[in-house]
Amino acid sequence: MKKIKIALAVVVALFISGCGSKIPFKAQEPLADAALVYVYVIESKGDIESASYQSYSIRINGKRVGERLKAGEYTTLDIKPNPAKLSATKDQIVEKSLDLDLKAGETYYLKIRDNLERGAFAFEQVSKDVGAKEITTTGVAGTMIEDIDNTLTELVGTGKTQESQVVETRKTAAPAPTPVSKVDELEKAYKLKEKGALSDEEFNTLKSQIISK
Template sequence: MNTIIKTLITLTITLSFFGCADKVPFKEQDPLENSALVYVYANKILQDNDAMNMGKYFLQINRIGIDKTLVENEYTAINLKASKNVQISATRSALITKDIDFSTESGKTYFFRINTLPGGDFEFEEVDSTIGLKEIKKTKLSGSILEKKIESLIYDDDKEEKEPIKVAPKVEYVSKSKIEKIKEAHKLKEEGILTEEEFKKLKTEILNAD
């Protein structure tokens, strides 16, 4: 080739743009300091052709909305201060509400399961940690997106035969923005669920996260 200029051509395909995006898989975590960790997850028990029966579940703590929603095959994690009287509620499509009264202990983890039932009803119950951990591993993080970017073609004009060189896929995890997470933490502080010290520590952890 006469040219001495190398040309790099990169084709990037973002799968989420074409509707193929997945959500971030379940990742076990520990409770925050002086807090209890509460997992709530919605079991996937309907068949794919029953998708039209799926509802959205809105969560509340002590009748206060916490900006947490779930659909089937999703989970969320909530840190709560230790308390003898806690009520967690799940409301499906603003029509049916189920409440569970329980107590929390610092350093402990609790699992609550939602099962969709035929006819628009659902079950909401606390489950043993052994069962909960096994089932929640099949769910994905609510409100997250697993974005896959594939750099597929690279050409070099200095080579007489321009064979495409395949590059290994790059997978990037994209969850809610740090600003959104800080807003959620601030809301929990305003509602009395987090102390000022706990909020500052959580804010620092969010800002320092990769």
């Protein structure tokens, strides 16, 4: 029975990995008036079957933000420069929290380590050197390419000032649109940024909107 369970877990893992790919990690610069916080889950070296089902929700001062994180995924948060409590909740049951005194223009790395003794996990702040190295092996949290979400059809920028850029997404009533995943939306936004159509601030705003859907 154990061999059958392991074999099924391997098949599931292979199926998931073959369904699509996530956008690889891309370093960002913090906004002048916010702290940039990376939260990531390192790949588990434990039971592959249990690891495939484990996920984490992230909260700031008790309010949930962003996508649920799984092994090998990361998310970015632009947070006001104030003391804040960030927490990670495993499978909506076990919660670990960190109290941080966030500073504007600073970057923070928060790591989740799973499959510790008796199924426990750790949620900890790590140094910039360690975090910057480990997070490069992760991808953007969210659905695979085949997962259906919204279609990014138009970008609208307003207020052409350095202090404020507003980016909105709109959906048109085109007949039978082809669904596009969050990964595709983020890729389109990143290409627009590379072409100079979006500023760094516009890209960060749009990225946050896409991830938080």
